Amino acid sequence: MKSRDTIVWIEGLWKSFGSLVVNEDINIYINYGEVVSVLGPNGAGKTTLLRQVYGELRSDKGEIFIMGMSPGKARGSGVMSVVPQEAMPFHLLRVAEHIEMLVRLRGMSKGMIRQCVDEAIDIVGLGDYRNSLIYDLSGGMKRLVLVASAIACRPRLIILDEPTVGIDAQNRRRIWEAIRGARDGGSAVILTTHYLHEAEELSDRVYLMNRRILMDGPPGELRRRLPWVEIRSDDGAGSIRVSWDEAVNVINDLVRRRVRFEVREPSLEDVFIEVFGDGHEAE
Numbered sequence: 001m002k003s004r005d006t007i008v009w010i011e012g013l014w015k016s017f018g019s020l021v022v023n024e025d026i027n028i029y030i031n032y033g034e035v036v037s038v039l040g041p042n043g044a045g046k047t048t049l050l051r052q053v054y055g056e057l058r059s060d061k062g063e064i065f066i067m068g069m070s071p072g073k074a075r076g077s078g079v080m081s082v083v084p085q086e087a088m089p090f091h092l093l094r095v096a097e098h099i100e101m102l103v104r105l106r107g108m109s110k111g112m113i114r115q116c117v118d119e120a121i122d123i124v125g126l127g128d129y130r131n132s133l134i135y136d137l138s139g140g141m142k143r144l145v146l147v148a149s150a151i152a153c154r155p156r157l158i159i160l161d162e163p164t165v166g167i168d169a170q171n172r173r174r175i176w177e178a179i180r181g182a183r184d185g186g187s188a189v190i191l192t193t194h195y196l197h198e199a200e201e202l203s204d205r206v207y208l209m210n211r212r213i214l215m216d217g218p219p220g221e222l223r224r225r226l227p228w229v230e231i232r233s234d235d236g237a238g239s240i241r242v243s244w245d246e247a248v249n250v251i252n253d254l255v256r257r258r259v260r261f262e263v264r265e266p267s268l269e270d271v272f273i274e275v276f277g278d279g280h281e282a283e
């Protein structure tokens with residue numbers, strides 16, 4: 001619901017390319033201090049949606065307000081930052097120079113820049129590479145430079161389109177920490193990812209979309225909408241999915257027969273498969 005805490009308000013948004021409708025009647029809100037993930041299969045229209053939020057694409061119909069401003073105005077006033085899908089940093093700059101340049105472009109006052117550039121470098125763990133030429137960094141480290149540039153000096157809204165694609169586990173965790181830190185500092189973060197475990201770890205709320213929004217809510221709430229629990233036992237029965245009520249009887253029986261077993265609750269990936277089918281590319 002829209003409230004005093006709402007920073008992004010999207011209502012009745014439509015976008016087509018020729019005859020292809022990519023976003024259909026999208027309604028989304030994001031509050032300060034919230035991480036919101038937009039999830040869906042390839043071609044679901046996630047990037048197209050984000051491009052409208054950061055003012056790179058014009059919507060056909062509907063409204064987007066960011067702190068009460070149009071996306072173009074919000075971008076011009078420096079309240080948001082973005083890491084677009086497949087973005088590359090400027091290769092001929094050094095790490096600290098890159099972050100500083102992007103922060104300056106957002107109009108930060110000079111006195112504060114040094115401190116928040118250093119803070120961002122620390123958060124993503126690039127301290128040893130502060131003065132390295134970006135050209136010489138690995139692909140994953142270049143991604144860290146982009147994320148550091150986006151979170152530095154805490155813009156009110158941070159937009160990240162698949163920020164961890166192709167990133168190793170250690171650097172992925174650094175990006176997660178950066179996102180959590182931004183959230184804890186009061187920024188709103190909107191991101192897309194195909195890594196459902198990542199969405200589950202990070203998000204306060206998720207939107208599942210395929211052209212239009214099909215489901216939304218906190219990950220825990222969406223998981224609880226699946227009416228089963230999975231029990232894997234060593235007695236040859238393999239895995240079975242039973243209702244929560246039945247689970248009590250099954251588990252009592254396994255305990256009585258001294259059979260080893262594991263219980264698995266539904267994950268966000270199970271929700272995704274339920275909504276979109278199992279031909280998706282989630283990890």
Ligand SMILES: Nc1ncnc2c1ncn2[C@@H]1O[C@H](COP(=O)(O)OP(=O)(O)OP(=O)(O)O)[C@@H](O)[C@H]1O
Pocket residue numbers: 017022040041042043044045046047048049
């Ligand atoms: N500029 C464009 N012109 C024409 N069609 C486009 C354009 N941009 C995107 N599309 C089409 O719109 C649809 C949605 O694309 P979009 O990139 O928004 O999906 P996505 O959910 O971000 O996909 P992915 O998960 O693969 O990144 C696709 O069918 C794509 O081919």
